[in-house]
Amino acid sequence: MSLPDFSVAADRSGSLSVKWNRDAIKSICNNPDAIPYWVADMDFPAPIAVTEALREQAAHGVLGYPYGSSVVETFTDWALRRHRWKVDPTMVVTAPGMLAAISILVELYSEEGDGILLPMPAYRPFVHIIRSLGRKVVQWPMSYDAERNRFGLDVQSLQALLSGSHIPILLFCSPHNPSGRVFSDQELTEVASLSSRFGTMVISDEIHADLTYEENGHTPFNEIARKFDLQSATCMAPSKTFNIAGEHCSVVVCSDATVRNRLAMRMRALHLAPDLLASVTASAAYRHGETWLGQLRNHLCSQAHAITSQLAQSGTPLRFVTPQASFIGLIDCTAIMEKVTSDAERNAALYDPSSSGDGGLLSRFFGQRGNIAVNDGSWFGADYGHFVRFNFGTSARAVQEGITAMIDAVRSLR
Numbered sequence: 223m224s225l226p227d228f229s230v231a232a233d234r235s236g237s238l239s240v241k242w243n244r245d246a247i248k249s250i251c252n253n254p255d256a257i258p259y260w261v262a263d264m265d266f267p268a269p270i271a272v273t274e275a276l277r278e279q280a281a282h283g284v285l286g287y288p289y290g291s292s293v294v295e296t297f298t299d300w301a302l303r304r305h306r307w308k309v310d311p312t313m314v315v316t317a318p319g320m321l322a323a324i325s326i327l328v329e330l331y332s333e334e335g336d337g338i339l340l341p342m343p344a345y346r347p348f349v350h351i352i353r354s355l356g357r358k359v360v361q362w363p364m365s366y367d368a369e370r371n372r373f374g375l376d377v378q379s380l381q382a383l384l385s386g387s388h389i390p391i392l393l394f395c396s397p398h399n400p401s402g403r404v405f406s407d408q409e410l411t412e413v414a415s416l417s418s419r420f421g422t423m424v425i426s427d428e429i430h431a432d433l434t435y436e437e438n439g440h441t442p443f444n445e446i447a448r449k450f451d452l453q454s455a456t457c458m459a460p461s462k463t464f465n466i467a468g469e470h471c472s473v474v475v476c477s478d479a480t481v482r483n484r485l486a487m488r489m490r491a492l493h494l495a496p497d498l499l500a501s502v503t504a505s506a507a508y509r510h511g512e513t514w515l516g517q518l519r520n521h522l523c524s525q526a527h528a529i530t531s532q533l534a535q536s537g538t539p540l541r542f543v544t545p546q547a548s549f550i551g552l553i554d555c556t557a558i559m560e561k562v563t564s565d566a567e568r569n570a571a572l573y574d575p576s577s578s579g580d581g582g583l584l585s586r587f588f589g590q591r592g593n594i595a596v597n598d599g600s601w602f603g604a605d606y607g608h609f610v611r612f613n614f615g616t617s618a619r620a621v622q623e624g625i626t627a628m629i630d631a632v633r634s635l636r
């Protein structure tokens with residue numbers, strides 16, 4: 223079997239990639255030619271076994287309704303191998319993507335007008351789900367250690383928030399996007415204990431769970447929740463893991479039969495299920511992707527450390543919030559905000575928000591002055607506009623070039 227080569231980034235032009243689409247890039251930084259380091263997918267082909275499985279299915283020529291997909295079986299085998307997690311297959315519901323499943327769970331387990339607790343900074347579609355379903359975001363700000371550039375969970379404020387009015391759902395994200403934190407068992411236990419005490423159900427988005435680095439394991443929330451008899455839904459997917467996010471297939475591991483039945487019934491009512499190719503892709507990835515993933519995790523871990531050193535040695539005040547998992551990480555830009563603000567005042571046209579409405583001051587700055595497209599921190603919450611999120615799911619060379627361009631942009635500031 224040929225080995226994956228993570229030193230080469232794929233040419234994704236003309237492949238319907240949002241990350242590489244010029245209009246989409248412009249929408250965050252006002253520069254359609256900026257090199258993309260934003261949207262959370264990687265510039266690597268999926269494992270060969272996955273593309274072969276797809277080719278085989280396509281070669282058959284008939285793409286009719288599927289029946290008897292092996293997603294649940296391959297996922298439960300995977301969970302055991304990758305996380306030493308014994309999942310009861312009868313508690314698993316499949317879904318056409320994480321966000322679809324999370325939206326349905328939010329609808330099922332809360333009422334219009336209810337507050338949904340959300341750790342901040344937060345992956346923006348969570349906010350969109352909560353608001354578009356007529357619920358309210360109750361922000362639970364994470365702590366931030368500016369010396370160590372590290373986010374953490376503030377358990378005291380969680381307790382304070384939960385002991386106010388009843389909050390039916392905590393929408394958790396573990397490992398956390400965008401901070402890259404892999405939470406310890408102790409942190410997870412505190413979250414579960416408080417949620418159980420105040421009768422709050424936990425939906426745990428664990429889409430990045432398979433991508434923890436060598437030294438970090440991952441504890442599925444479901445494993446902790448069961449000790450507290452806490453109602454929970456642990457959502458996982460092969461999409462980030464194997465870079466197959468365009469083929470929507472995910473799983474929800476429910477804490478009990480009541481959650482499982484309600485979710486499964488609602489999915490049926492809405493006629494929502496992963497489609498044929500998404501199921502083929504997911505099963506092949508879970509079945510054959512382990513070696514590929516091991517090498518990817520090593521690559522990502524070494525890139526995370528390389529970025530940390532490159533920024534620390536750059537002579538600029540940019541600092542990496544070194545993630546403990548996955549291929550995205552925040553860069554703390556606090557110390558350049560004043561200069562960037564004055565650059566924007568002097569060059570208003572470059573920073574025009576009307577043509578880059580999904581961006582912010584910093585994403586426009588790096589787009590204009592560094593030719594680099596990164597997500598602005600404000601996308602993850604109004605209080606995080608002094609960060610950007612950098613996607614390093616590409617070759618070492620492209621990562622180094624991107625970070626160098628950002629450093630040069632900062633050096634050019636007057």
Ligand SMILES: Cc1ncc(COP(=O)(O)O)c(C=O)c1O
Pocket residue numbers: 262318319320321322345395399427429430459461467470471472
């Ligand atoms: C934390 C998190 N949840 C969900 C998603 C999207 O999941 P899906 O495309 O399966 O709906 C992403 C994608 O970046 C993510 O980072």
